[in-house]
Amino acid sequence: MPLKAPETAPTATIAFQRLLIIMDDLRDNCPWDKKQTLESLRHLTIEETYELSDAILGDDKQEIKKELGDIMLHLVFYSKIASETNDFNITDVLNGVCDKLINRHPHIYGDVEVKNEEDVKRNWEQIKLKEGNKSVLGGVPSSLPALVKASRIQEKARGVGFDWEEKNQVWAKVEEEMQEFKNEFNAEDETTIDHEKAEGEFGDLLFSLINYARFININPENALEKTNQKFIKRFQYLELKAKEHGKQLQDMSLAEMDIFWNEAKKL
Known part of the structure; x- marks a missing residue:
């Protein structure tokens, strides 16, 4: 008998709990999810991060939302796997990052005064060294x-x-x-x-x-990626125009290709 899927949640807290329930269901019942390890998820997480980066550079808000969900799933997945070996769980992860943020923002949660963003960054690095980092x-x-x-x-x-x-x-x-x-x-x-x-x-x-x-x-990084995308767009226009004229790029002179390239620059 299929499991009853948890319903769409009205608040962030309940929505996060819904994700945790689904993760438990998948880990217990899905052959693919049951097989995954920290190591097997690693390259997939890297891929998801790059997909989020693409969505941000493309200013696609709906795609950003989707990719954030995928990354959130991965964070929950890692925590679920670690909980099975009693190393840590999602509660430990969340409390850990909360404690770190509180400790590294003494100008918010303490009596330290800062004048600007640079003071905040300087304090952040000094606190990290006190926490045990051997090098900045x-x-x-x-x-x-x-x-x-x-x-x-x-x-x-x-x-x-x-x-x-x-x-x-x-x-x-x-x-x-x-x-x-x-x-x-x-x-x-x-x-x-x-x-x-x-x-x-x-x-x-x-x-x-x-x-x-x-x-x-x-x-x-953003500047170079935007240039990469600009080059891809112009080169693909060059390929398209060459095909429309019944030509192969390798058979064209650079001067011939430059005509279409300059057209692409005006688009």
Whole structure:
């Protein structure tokens, strides 16, 4: 006999309880859900996070809502699995994050005074060190994509006062790194270069550009992804127009492709 599904809930508290009940039902009765482990869910959670990111960049509110639900399910799923081995449960997870937020916001739940956002960030990092973090950078996940990791490293360092004072200083560093990168090869000819050294200088250049982006309040990950999407849209237009003219891209000259590319830029 099929189980009776819990009805749509009128409040957040009851809705969350509804999700917990459904999770219990699935874990007990669904062959796929019963098989899952913390490790098997990991890559799926990463995928769901990227799908949420796509929805946010696309400013699709309904899709954002759906993806948030998927991620919420994963959080409940991990907690359910851990509860089965008595490691922790969803109540422990929720109380843990509540306790952390209270402890790290002494300007709200204590007598600490702050003047601005920078004071809040500075206090946050100092509190984390008191909680046992051996390094300010210890909270940056090793598996983060390099672009995101560079941003987080710089934000963490800024939180304890290790930062440039003016954005013109940062731009000077960008120009310095650009020159050092250019010095590793001559773009005018095919001179053999020290690939490892050039790679290092290129990394330094990217790091300095990400640093400058932070100073002018640009999220480099968002900026690059928007450029990726812009390129995809224009390239797919190029493919479409080539097909309409009975041509294959590989058989077209760059000048021919540029005609359609410039059309795409005007859309």
